[in-house]
Amino acid sequence: KNEVEQSPQNLTAQEGEFITINCSYSVGISALHWLQQHPGGGIVSLFMLSSGKKKHGRLIATINIQEKHSSLHITASHPRDSAVYICAVRLGGAQKLVFGQGTRLTINP
Amino acid sequence: DTAVSQTPKYLVTQMGNDKSIKCEQNLGHDTMYWYKQDSKKFLKIMFSYNNKELIINETVPNRFSPKSPDKAHLNLHINSLELGDSAVYFCASSQGLAGVVNYEQYFGPGTRLTVT
Numbered sequence A: 001k002n003e004v005e006q007s008p009q010n011l012t013a014q015e016g017e018f019i020t021i022n023c024s025y026s027v028g029i030s031a032l033h034w035l036q037q038h039p040g041g042g043i044v045s046l047f048m049l050s051s052g053k054k055k056h057g058r059l060i061a062t063i064n065i066q067e068k069h070s071s072l073h074i075t076a077s078h079p080r081d082s083a084v085y086i087c088a089v090r091l092g093g094a095q096k097l098v099f100g101q102g103t104r105l106t107i108n109p
Numbered sequence B: 001d002t003a004v005s006q007t008p009k010y011l012v013t014q015m016g017n018d019k020s021i022k023c024e025q026n027l028g029h030d031t032m033y034w035y036k037q038d039s040k041k042f043l044k045i046m047f048s049y050n051n052k053e054l055i056i057n058e059t060v061p062n063r064f065s066p067k068s069p070d071k072a073h074l075n076l077h078i079n080s081l082e083l084g085d086s087a088v089y090f091c092a093s094s095q096g097l098a099g100v101v102n103y104e105q106y107f108g109p110g111t112r113l114t115v116t
Helices: none
Strands: A004-007 A012-015 A019-025 A029-035 A041-047 A052-056 A060-062 A069-072 A084-090 A097-099 A103-108 B002-005 B012-013 B019-025 B033-037 B042-052 B053-057 B064-070 B073-078 B089-094 B106-107 B111-115
Touching: A004 A084, A004 B089, A012 A019, A019 A103, A041 A060, A041 A069, A060 B111, A069 A084, A069 B064, A097 B042, A097 B073, B002 B089, B012 B019, B012 B033, B019 B033, B019 B089, B019 B111, B033 B073, B042 B064, B042 B073, B073 B089
Parallel strands: A012 A103, B012 B111
Antiparallel strands: A004 A019, A019 A069, A029 A041, A029 A084, A052 A060, A060 A069, A084 A097, A084 A103, B002 B019, B019 B073, B033 B042, B033 B089, B042 B053, B064 B073, B089 B106, B089 B111
């Protein structure tokens, strides 16, 4: 079992819907990253957080350290949000990132 | 200006060949990484260097040899390529080693390696 699990694996929604992608991890972490990988393949860092909540435009990321869980929310979703969203954690004391399997999001117009 | 660049973008080669992928970052970062993304889009760390020093070597076959001539460059050389090496390889960089402070990682565009 992977140390980082994302759900759902695939998500299809209509434009304008509120989107939630979940990430659970099984060990203590120092930080959690949310990444976006567009169909063209490039990877962009969206958020890095170790507690609380961060917001950037229509994207919101939250983390609950006690429950070992993070969510990525997209408000007023748009077809250009279609991408694979990847959760990654830096395990406490370690240097490396451990990645979830990704969530493929498709927003239909 | 591209922050993290990789060459080539695509690489098609035959089994048994030796090939290199180059990575350069112009962000002034101290730490660089190589990741492998398999056909299921699963990313996994391969190597990390900090100021030209190897920090992470994640049980990668010794056919893979990273080289960091300076802190702005981290190249990946692969000997005796095998079919299973087919994947997308991403280079990334961060300001420094994560410790008390966490750093964001900046990714290159990826190199799609196909071994036939």
